Amino acid sequence: MIEFLTEDVVLPSFLSDLTKRWIDEVICSFNKEKGDINYLFCSDEQILKVNQKYLDHDYYTDIITFDYCNGMVISGDLIISLDTVKSNSDKFNTPYNDELHRVMIHGILHLIGFKDATEDEKVIMRQEEDKALSLLSTFH
Numbered sequence: 229m230i231e232f233l234t235e236d237v238v239l240p241s242f243l244s245d246l247t248k249r250w251i252d253e254v255i256c257s258f259n260k261e262k263g264d265i266n267y268l269f270c271s272d273e274q275i276l277k278v279n280q281k282y283l284d285h286d287y288y289t290d291i292i293t294f295d296y297c298n299g300m301v302i303s304g305d306l307i308i309s310l311d312t313v314k315s316n317s318d319k320f321n322t323p324y325n326d327e328l329h330r331v332m333i334h335g336i337l338h339l340i341g342f343k344d345a346t347e348d349e350k351v352i353m354r355q356e357e358d359k360a361l362s363l364l365s366t367f368h
Contacts, residue, residue: 229262229264229265230248230251230252230262230265230266230267231264231265231266231267232247232248232267232269233266233267233268233269234268234269234270235268235269235270235271235274236270236271236273236274237269237270237271237310237311239269240269240310240324240325240328242325243328247329247332250360250363250364251265251332251333251336253363254333254336254360254363255302255336255340257363258340259300260300260301260302260340261300261301261302262301262302263296263297263298263301263302263303264296264303265302265303265304265306265336265339266304266305266306267306267308267332268305268306268307268308269308269310270307270308270309270310271309271310271311272288272309272311272312274307274309275288275289275292275307275308275309275312276288278292278307279292282294288309288311288312289309289312290308290309290312290313290316290331291306291307291308291309291331291334291335292306292307293305293306293307293335293338293339294306294307295338295339297339302336302339302340303339304335304339306332306335306336308328308331308332308335310328313327313328313331314327316331326361329361329364330357330361333357333360333361334353334357336360337353337356337357337360342356
């Protein structure tokens, strides 16, 4: 099951059951099974607290992914700062909803097994994000 939860922010109205079906389709395209996936949308202040408490990092970020996958079953908690997503959409001159969808699927791709620590990994991650985003248009 995919859940959209909020803490100290309002859930963007464009996120819907269609968005959940898109995420499920991306997971299935890698021959994986959807488990429990929780998106928690929050502010910069809230994600900073999570980053400090659980990762010992003292900075803002757009997403933190906690991986609870078991074999082929994709499960996890994905915490997303809507403030940082908005800042990044302005910085990269991309529509807010496109940036949010990219961040959302970025977390799923991490759960599937993609990394982004090296330049080569970042290129592959971006290609997979783009492929998933092109699939999104068939759900809206």
